Amino acid sequence: MCVVGGVLGRLQTNARTDGNSDGVTRFVQSAVHPISRPVRNALLSAGGFFSGIANSGTLAEENRRLKSLAAAAAMYEDRVGEAHREIQRLRALLDLPPMPGTDRLAAAVVAYFPHENRMTLGVGTRQGVRPGQPVVVPEGLAGKIQTADADSSQVLLVSSPRLVVGAMTLRNPPVAGLLRGESESVLILEFVSAGASLDVGDRVMTSGFSSQTPPGIPIGEIVQVWEDPEFGSRRCQVFPNVNFGSLREVYVLR
Structure with missing residues (x-):
């Protein structure tokens, strides 16, 4: 092996002295070059992978921030939609035509009891509310006053079997x-x-x-x-x- 190494070294030295590319160098280059590019790409990919691991905390934080913004935007849209529907209901209530022989008292619904087919209004006898009076909305008849206190009243809805x-x-x-x-x-x-x-x-x-x-x-x-x-x-x-x-x-x- 030492003799072979010496001979190869002498050939390489003589070729360089003559200004030529020696056969040993060409042989080594031809053997190494085909695998040099894949090895380089693999090293770059590995570097990107480990860099991604290092930045994963930042990406997770950004993801949480974006999710929070999306949730806030959805909540805002829901509130805007509810406000718009409330405005439409109020407009319809104001446009309700008068009924001969009656006057109308606007009242807020304080509570709704679906299992009792009943709701509570924030007006009562102080405002002229009496049992038996109809309660209406733009869509039609909602029910009738069942009982009335000084500042609140109970409405029996038309969905009740008792009305x-x-x-x-x-x-x-x-x-x-x-x-x-x-x-x-x-x-x-x-x-x-x-x-x-x-x-x-x-x-x-x-x-x-x-x-x-x-x-x-x-x-x-x-x-x-x-x-x-x-x-x-x-x-x-x-x-x-x-x-x-x-x-x-x-x-x-x-």
Whole structure:
């Protein structure tokens, strides 16, 4: 091995003295060059990997910051949307047409009790509120005053089975009956004569048979009609116009 090394060294020295590239150098270069680029790229990739590990804390912090900003933006949009809906409700309430023989008292809804079909208003006897007075919104009849204290009152909603309202359909001639509630989304119009002409889609409103409830206040729309053989009459399922859970302001008709 020493002899071979000496010979190769002598050949390399002679070639350089003559100004030529020696064969040994060319051989080594040809052997090393093909793998030099992949090795360099691998080293660069490894450097980027370890640099990424070093910066991972900064990236995680930036990710948390962006998530926080996105959550704040979503909350802002929700609040703006709710404010816009509240403005629309107030505008609709102000545009409610007057009803002959009554004056309107604006009232805030203080509490809502869906399982009792009841809500509390922030007005009472000091403001002229009395039991039996209708409570309305732009969509129609919400209920009637059940009890009243000095500065608050309880409203029994039309969705309550305990509240019975004289109602009629908006057709010529109108078909009259008694309406009571079954749930937030189901009202029943009953004691309608067997031969009465009724159709799904007919509008239902107050009939005015009660001295305290003016005629023509919208209530809902018929979604089903069936015969009631027990009483020899027809019954209708009515979908209410009012979304009771969304009410914030109402009018009491005095």
